[in-house]
Amino acid sequence: MKFDSIIVGGGIAGLICGIRCAAAGLKCTIISSGMSALHFASGSIDLLGRSPNGDIIYDPFSQLPTFIDQYPQHPYAKCGETVIAESLSFFTREIEEQSLQLCHNEQNNHFHLTTFGTLTPTYLSQQSVYSPELDRAFTESRKMALLDFEGFRDFHIPLVKANLPQHTLFKNREIITGTVPLTPLIESLKNPHEFRSIDISRMFETEKHLLQIAKSIDQLAGDGEIVGLPACVGFIKHNEVYSRLQKLTGRLIYEIPTLPPSILGMRLDHHLKSRFSELGGVFIAGDKVIGGKIQSGRLSEIYTQNHESTPLQADAFVLASGSFFSGGLISEFSGMKEPVFDLALSYEKDRKDWAADQFFQAESHPYLEFGVKTNEQLNPFDSSGQPIDNLYCAGALLAGYNPIREGSGGGVAISTGYYAAENIIKANAPIGAERHD
Amino acid sequence: MKKFDTNVIVIGGGATGAGTFRDCLMRGIPAVLIEKNDLASGTTGRNHGLLHSGARYAIKDPASALECIAENRILKKVASHCIEDTGGLFVALEDDDPAYGDQLLTACKKTGIECGEISRQQALQIEPNLNPEVIRAFTVPDATIDPFRLVSANVLDARERGGQVFTHTHVDKIETNSEGVTGVLCCDRSTGQKFEIRGKIVVNASGVWGEKVCQTAGIEMKMFPSKGSLIIFDYRVNRVVVNACRMPADADIFVPGDTVSLIGTTSRKIAYDEIDTIDVDEEEIATLLAGAERLVPNVSKTRLLRAYCGVRPLIALDKKADGRDISRGIVLFDHEERDGLQGLLSIVGGKLMTYRLMAEKTTDLICQKLNITAQCQTHTTPLPGSEKRRGGKINRKRFKGISDSVISSTQYRHGERVHQILQQDQQSDELICECEMVTAGEVKYALKHLNVKDIVDLRRRTRLGMGPCQGALCACRATSFFVELNHTTGEKAHQMLIDFLEERWKGVKPILWGDALREAEFSYWIHQSLIPSKKVSSGDQ
Numbered sequence: 001m002k003f004d005s006i007i008v009g010g011g012i013a014g015l016i017c018g019i020r021c022a023a024a025g026l027k028c029t030i031i032s033s034g035m036s037a038l039h040f041a042s043g044s045i046d047l048l049g050r051s052p053n054g055d056i057i058y059d060p061f062s063q064l065p066t067f068i069d070q071y072p073q074h075p076y077a078k079c080g081e082t083v084i085a086e087s088l089s090f091f092t093r094e095i096e097e098q099s100l101q102l103c104h105n106e107q108n109n110h111f112h113l114t115t116f117g118t119l120t121p122t123y124l125s126q127q128s129v130y131s132p133e134l135d136r137a138f139t140e141s142r143k144m145a146l147l148d149f150e151g152f153r154d155f156h157i158p159l160v161k162a163n164l165p166q167h168t169l170f171k172n173r174e175i176i177t178g179t180v181p182l183t184p185l186i187e188s189l190k191n192p193h194e195f196r197s198i199d200i201s202r203m204f205e206t207e208k209h210l211l212q213i214a215k216s217i218d219q220l221a222g223d224g225e226i227v228g229l230p231a232c233v234g235f236i237k238h239n240e241v242y243s244r245l246q247k248l249t250g251r252l253i254y255e256i257p258t259l260p261p262s263i264l265g266m267r268l269d270h271h272l273k274s275r276f277s278e279l280g281g282v283f284i285a286g287d288k289v290i291g292g293k294i295q296s297g298r299l300s301e302i303y304t305q306n307h308e309s310t311p312l313q314a315d316a317f318v319l320a321s322g323s324f325f326s327g328g329l330i331s332e333f334s335g336m337k338e339p340v341f342d343l344a345l346s347y348e349k350d351r352k353d354w355a356a357d358q359f360f361q362a363e364s365h366p367y368l369e370f371g372v373k374t375n376e377q378l379n380p381f382d383s384s385g386q387p388i389d390n391l392y393c394a395g396a397l398l399a400g401y402n403p404i405r406e407g408s409g410g411g412v413a414i415s416t417g418y419y420a421a422e423n424i425i426k427a428n429a430p431i432g433a434e435r436h437d
Numbered sequence: 438m439k440k441f442d443t444n445v446i447v448i449g450g451g452a453t454g455a456g457t458f459r460d461c462l463m464r465g466i467p468a469v470l471i472e473k474n475d476l477a478s479g480t481t482g483r484n485h486g487l488l489h490s491g492a493r494y495a496i497k498d499p500a501s502a503l504e505c506i507a508e509n510r511i512l513k514k515v516a517s518h519c520i521e522d523t524g525g526l527f528v529a530l531e532d533d534d535p536a537y538g539d540q541l542l543t544a545c546k547k548t549g550i551e552c553g554e555i556s557r558q559q560a561l562q563i564e565p566n567l568n569p570e571v572i573r574a575f576t577v578p579d580a581t582i583d584p585f586r587l588v589s590a591n592v593l594d595a596r597e598r599g600g601q602v603f604t605h606t607h608v609d610k611i612e613t614n615s616e617g618v619t620g621v622l623c624c625d626r627s628t629g630q631k632f633e634i635r636g637k638i639v640v641n642a643s644g645v646w647g648e649k650v651c652q653t654a655g656i657e658m659k660m661f662p663s664k665g666s667l668i669i670f671d672y673r674v675n676r677v678v679v680n681a682c683r684m685p686a687d688a689d690i691f692v693p694g695d696t697v698s699l700i701g702t703t704s705r706k707i708a709y710d711e712i713d714t715i716d717v718d719e720e721e722i723a724t725l726l727a728g729a730e731r732l733v734p735n736v737s738k739t740r741l742l743r744a745y746c747g748v749r750p751l752i753a754l755d756k757k758a759d760g761r762d763i764s765r766g767i768v769l770f771d772h773e774e775r776d777g778l779q780g781l782l783s784i785v786g787g788k789l790m791t792y793r794l795m796a797e798k799t800t801d802l803i804c805q806k807l808n809i810t811a812q813c814q815t816h817t818t819p820l821p822g823s824e825k826r827r828g829g830k831i832n833r834k835r836f837k838g839i840s841d842s843v844i845s846s847t848q849y850r851h852g853e854r855v856h857q858i859l860q861q862d863q864q865s866d867e868l869i870c871e872c873e874m875v876t877a878g879e880v881k882y883a884l885k886h887l888n889v890k891d892i893v894d895l896r897r898r899t900r901l902g903m904g905p906c907q908g909a910l911c912a913c914r915a916t917s918f919f920v921e922l923n924h925t926t927g928e929k930a931h932q933m934l935i936d937f938l939e940e941r942w943k944g945v946k947p948i949l950w951g952d953a954l955r956e957a958e959f960s961y962w963i964h965q966s967l968i969p970s971k972k973v974s975s976g977d978q
Contacts, residue, residue, distance in 0.1 A: 040959070042966060116913060116934075116967040117927065153867055153877075156917030162927030191838075193867035193877075259913060260963070325958045331950045333726075333737075352719070355949050359942035359961065360935055360968075367954065368961075404965045 002313045003027050008289045009320035011036045013395025013417035015272040020421030022279035029282040036269050042257045043264020047123035049407020061107040073400040079415045087418030098271035099239045101127040113256045117163025128255040145176040145224030151192035154259035155230035178220030200232040201263045204241045214248035231255040231264045299391045316424040320394040328397035344381040346373045346399035364405035371399035392420035439632040443467045446636040449643035451481035455591035456796030462598035464811035469601045475894045477588040480644050483747025485692045488580040489790045495544035502548040511816045518822040518852025519586040525579025525678035528571045533683045538573045566733045579678040581694045585897040590820040611654035617779025641783040645750040656776050659753045666721040666746040667701035674698040688728020700729040717744040717947040740952040743944030752785045822852025846874035858882045870911035872904020892937035907941045909960035
């Protein structure tokens with residue numbers, strides 16, 4: 001089988017790369033081995049949330065030029081500001097094509113609440129988490145209700161409520177609390193204590209349940225104009241469910257991320273995949289790339305677990321297989337490796353230098369910055385140090401950045417995925433004409 | 438300052454202290470237990486969890502072997518819910534001296550420990566993961582014991598008999614007057630509040646920390662701490678206890694326990710001022726993995742869960758500081774005889790295995806001093822939860838709608854007390870820790886009855902956070918129970934979660950590669966976003 005581009009990894013970096021390639025008219029496939037890390041993510045896109053000393057960054061775009069100067073090996077430095085900005089607009093547009101509204105606070109970060117009741121800075125959120133209307137309502141200190149669902153174990157009002165007063169925004173705010181009953185909605189003998197976020201989100205997508213839930217919310221929320229709910233307000237049909245619920249209750253609905261599985265992240269995952277298919281991309285799920293043929297600095301074909309004897313060929317390849325968590329990088333007693341192509345890595349050889357003494361040490365853990373070395377175009381190097389010209393790397397397997405400490409995971413995934421696609425499109429220019437849709 | 442009176446003050450919430458505390462209450466002697474940290478948080482909770490048959494000691498130390506086999510038989514009856522009667526093997530490989538096996542057989546016969554040789558095939562049938570190169574194999578009545586459950590059950594029983602417990606409470610000073618001991622001055626470590634407990638007898642059962650406790654009464658009791666390290670594998674690799682059939686050495690015992698298996702131990706002398714700061718080092722990890730590989734080939738390729746270490750409380754029998762006369766046996770000091778201080782006893786040395794016997798000896802001496810004639814009954818009265826034989830049939834009809842795995846896990850940990858945990862209300866069967874099947878009911882029961890002050894304590898009572906995810910998903914859920922039931926403030930809940938994850942990290946860091954690193958990355962990612970290191974103080978939204 002022959003493609004214009006093959007992407008290894010179906011996470012956010014691989015998907016945005018695939019969508020960009022497919023939108024440019026390239027015949028493209030994504031091979032994904034398992035569940036995307038988006039299922040565990042907040043569903044908001046962090047661009048640059050914290051400075052190296054841990055301070056919160058409010059204006060990431062104004063900070064980027066200095067940041068890039070300071071860290072020339074950072075993936076952001078390779079993409080450059082223009083590509084970063086372009087990639088985020090592209091991402092927002094493509095997701096909106098799937099009727100999922102994303103909002104940001106102009107060039108600035110905004111904050112989203114966590115399951116623990118703390119606030120964390122981010123750049124791009126779904127409209128149920130951040131929107132100009134919500135922003136206005138919060139600054140005008142309108143009354144808020146905080147509701148959860150009967151038996152739901154991945155969101156606890158007492159915990160959120162105990163932590164909220166630590167933020168000035170919530171300090172002197174009266175918060176009405178209550179629990180939306182689910183038992184009346186269940187026809188089977190199921191105990192609502194067994195429900196996970198996904199079960200509840202599906203209940204929202206059934207009209208008669210939605211009406212019932214809206215009624216309960218209305219009763220419980222009193223004179224609260226903003227209603228905070230664990231993020232279960234519909235999954236695939238979220239957009240429709242969200243505006244119906246706001247209309248039915250006459251209140252602003254505010255979603256707060258839950259413990260995994262994260263519906264907010266799963267929505268992104270779902271809509272990115274649909275968009276990719278809509279543009280003609282081929283998504284192969286449940287297969288694992290196990291190796292490829294590299295000759296004189298070019299990768300010509302790859303083999304997968306299910307297609308070991310029929311190699312997949314392409315002009316360009318992207319490796320977006322994630323970090324250790326997703327299996328894109330592997331650590332062993334004796335060292336680290338990139339398991340598919342044995343690419344050159346940047347990491348400390350001595351295992352003692354992999355992690356910090358404390359779990360929550362301010363400097364964070366060095367292993368988070370380990371990963372695949374690339375040149376400016378995101379081409380990696382083989383084990384002998386030779387660059388592979390038609391292979392690009394994107395997302396969490398890249399070296400040189402700490403997604404958690406910096407609050408840059410989503411931003412790096414999107415910008416490097418997009419940048420890899422741009423480089424492929426450029427190299428492919430005579431063949432693939434840009435499609436404008 | 439608050440003051441109150443009792444008869445006996447036991448210092449140290451390990452197995453020995455908890456056992457002595459219970460024995461006192463069972464003989465009708467009012468007593469309190471004081472522990473500076475949590476129950477079973479010191480040496481007691483940092484060993485193999487091996488219920489020795491005594492075979493390990495039979496050749497070199499027959500007296501210890503006799504104690505072990507006697508206690509082994511008693512504990513299997515009275516602490517059945519803390520014990521899994523797995524049985525054990527001694528296996529000799531090519532490079533072991535085959536004659537050691539004959540010595541073992543003779544020594545076991547002399548000490549009355551059931552030991553018999555079996556064929557290589559039989560050994561592999563009992564233990565399929567065993568090194569196939571085994572040349573000789575012997576069965577012994579080894580078993581496994583959960584030290585956390587054991588201590589918790591002793592304390593629970595004592596409390597139900599009216600005993601009072603102060604965990605996270607430090608003894609600042611043993612108070613004396615011209616006649617002897619008058620009590621102790623304590624400090625509640627969570628509030629900083631000082632208080633005084635007056636009593637006739639103070640029992641120092643604080644193991645290796647006993648040297649410090651004695652110092653507060655001006656008495657010198659020299660300890661010779663020895664560090665022992667272990668590694669936990671994330672699977673129950675072996676079915677029975679596997680011992681290397683040779684003279685005791687590093688990494689020669691492989692013990693299954695709950696959902697995991699452990700290899701241990703090492704033995705390194707350490708300086709006394711290091712007892713609170715020790716870590717497992719690289720060399721120990723290598724030694725332990727090599728030892729494990731020898732008994733169960735390829736085991737180091739399975740996921741490692743954690744590594745941890747404890748300090749053996751070895752004690753000098755004489756007052757000289759050179760440590761020449763060190764004992765590994767049970768040592769009971771009457772400081773009236775030894776140092777002229779009336780009312781202070783120190784119970785040191787010994788093993789987890791012999792905790793009950795140590796408690797019996799200590800309580801006998803207390804009775805003698807207080808002129809009480811009550812006899813010890815701990816060898817016949819089962820611990821709460823152990824009233825029925827382990828795995829005794831349970832009326833599943835009473836737990837309709839709950840999965841067998843939840844019923845069995847709960848019964849496994851709490852024995853007969855399962856009836857106070859499951860099906861209390863609609864919420865009680867909700868799973869909080871999926872790895873170890875800990876329900877909301879179990880969390881609530883532990884918070885109410887088992888002296889739980891924080892999530893680390895909760896882990897010791899329930900196994901919450903001990904499984905493959907090491908608390909990545911359940912820690913936050915557990916925190917909310919403290920807020921809800923104990924009215925823990927947001928800030929304290931925050932700190933509690935951090936402390937718990939830091940404690941988990943301490944065990945993960947020495948084996949941070951492979952799946953352990955993957956899991957750590959996941960947990961870090963989740964928690965760093967939940968609880969940002971620097972709080973957001975601005976009101977932006």
